[in-house]
Amino acid sequence: MSGDEDRxxxxxxxxxxxxxxxxxxxxxxxxxxxGELLPLPxxxxxxxxxxxxxxxxxxxxxxxxxPALFLVLPVFLFAACGGLLMRFRWAxxxxxxxxxxxxxxxxxxxxxxxxxxxxxxxxxxxxxFFYLVRPEVREKLR
Numbered sequence: 193m194s195g196d197e198d199r200x201x202x203x204x205x206x207x208x209x210x211x212x213x214x215x216x217x218x219x220x221x222x223x224x225x226x227g228e229l230l231p232l233p234x235x236x237x238x239x240x241x242x243x244x245x246x247x248x249x250x251x252x253x254x255x256x257x258x259p260a261l262f263l264v265l266p267v268f269l270f271a272a273c274g275g276l277l278m279r280f281r282w283a284x285x286x287x288x289x290x291x292x293x294x295x296x297x298x299x300x301x302x303x304x305x306x307x308x309x310x311x312x313x314x315x316x317x318x319x320x321f322f323y324l325v326r327p328e329v330r331e332k333l334r
Contacts, residue, residue, distance in 0.1 A: 232332060234323045235276050238287055241320065242273040245294075281333045284324065291320040 246269035252258040272290060275283025295317030301310035323329065 232279070232329060234320075235279065235329070238291070238320050238324065239273045239276045241316075242269045242276070242287060242290065246270050246273070279333050284330070284333050288321065288324045291317045291324065295321060 246266035249258065249262055249266050249269070253260055253262050268286060269290065272283050272286035276287050295314050298310040298314030298317060301307055302314060
């Protein structure tokens, strides 16, 4: 075992020459570089979107614009929001289904009633859907 092959073995009081490299070539025991604090910033944006959607539904129910039965939706949206930030696979599935159904509904709304906000929100949901199905995103889920 030479000093170049294994940087894990250092004598007490001896400085290692570089970062500690794990068996898979990744840095271990060191804080993440500044650019890697949030590995998937798109997940944070989608989580924020789901959170805003849940709050809008709660405010709509409290204001009397939606029936009280709609309070079931924010529960699932809050769960998907928190789980997605923690990169859970079940939350990914919930968020994926939410943005797909909302996107389909809003695009249908635009096709039937020609409401431009429906088109904008539908395209935004489809963009989130296409981001969530990327292999890079699915690989980083637990």
